[in-house]
Every structure is written in structure tokens, then in C-alpha cells.
Amino acid sequence: MAIRVFHRDHPSLRLPLISKDARFVVWPGVGAWNANMNYVRLEPGEANVPHVHVASEDTIFILEGQGTICDYTNDTEIPFHAGCIVHVPVGLRHAVKADRGVGIVSVGGPAPADVALLKAVNALPADAEPGR
Template sequence: MAIRVFHRDHPTLRLSFISKDARFVIWPGTGAWTANLNYVVLEPGEANVPHIHTISEDTIFILEGSGTAHDYTNDIHLPFHAGCAVHVPIGVKHAIAADRGVEVVSVGGPAPADVPLLKKVGALPPDSEPPSR
């Protein structure tokens, strides 16, 4: 496989439980199984549906705005702003919220790809597996 270039305005998957504008730019659907890159815009007042990545760490870099990272597993709610990175360990129920009156724009995603979650929401067929290396 060779190097490829992707653009946020041409995603191959959108998932509304992340936000109204959650663009999966690099993910297993594009052949990337060990890294993901999502471009997400949360409108003021919008938040992800709380979710858990059972096999992946989630890292979210905040490009614009400010909000709150909610860790429901540990009952922790941390403020963030542009320039911050939010890191979510495997198995932590979490959500990102644009709850400070401004839009939040971020990039990042779970690594490795959260194949069980993608199968659960119908983004990948039930028999999808990473290629053998």
C-alpha cells in the first residue's frame, strides 16, 4: 500500500452519535486499522452520546473552541480549550461537550480502530477483520 492523501470535506463515513458533523476521514473503511482520524464539529450545546471504546484509546485534539470532557466511569468532568488534547483510556465511558457557548472543532479518534463499535453501529460488516500482516 502507498501513501495517500485524504481531505476532511470528502469523508467516507459520518456518524451522528458523535455529532451532527462527525467525519471519519481515515478509518478501516479506507484501509486504516491501527489509526483513525476523525474531524468533528460540535455546535454550541451539542455533545457526543456517551460511549466506551473496549479495545482502543481515544485521543482528541481540540482545534477550536472550548468545552468539557466527561468521564462517566470516574465521575470526572474536565474543561478544555483550543490547543488541548483529551486522552481517554480503554474502557472509560466518555463524551465531549461543546457546553461553553461556542463551537468545538477537533481531530483525532480511537487507536487502534474500534472495530467492535464500528460493527455495532453498522459502519462495518459483522465479519470485518484487519488484514493479516
């Protein structure tokens, strides 16, 4: 496999579970099983659907805006702003909220890829696995 360059404006998957504008740029659909990079814009007042990555850590770098990361497993909410990195350990039910009057732009994603979630939303075929 060779080095490749991707652009946020040419994603191969959009996932409304994350936001109206969630662009999966580097993910298993392009052969990246261990590292993912998503570009996400949340409009003011928008939030992810609460979800869990059962075998992945989620790391999100906040480029613009401010909001709240909700940890539903531990019943906590933590504010963040541009320049912060949000890290969600494996197995925590969470959601990102643009609940502080402005939108959010972020990059990041679960690593390794959350194959179970991608299969559940029909973004990958049921028999998808690395090397296939």
C-alpha cells in the same frame, strides 16, 4: 499499500453518535485499522452520545472552541480549550460536550480502530477484520 492523502471534506463515513458533523476520514473503511483520524464539529450545546472504546485509546486534539470532557466511569468533568489534547484511556465511558457557549472543532479518534463500535452501528460488516 501506498501513501495516500485524504481531505476532511471527502469522508467515507459520517457518524451521528459523535456529532451532527462527525467525519471519519482515516478509518478501517479506507484500510486504516491501527490509526484513525476523524474531523468533528460540535455546535454550541451539542455533545457526543456517551460511549466506551473497549479496546482503544481515544485521543482528540481541539482545534477550535472550548468544552468539557465527561468521564462517566470516574464521575469527573474536565474543561478544555483550543490547543488542548484530550486523552481517554481504554474502557472509560465518556463524552465530549460543547457546553461552554461556543462550538468545538477537533481531530483525532480511537487507536486502534474501535471495530466493535463500528460494527455495532453498521459502519463495518460483521465479519470485517484487518486484511479483508
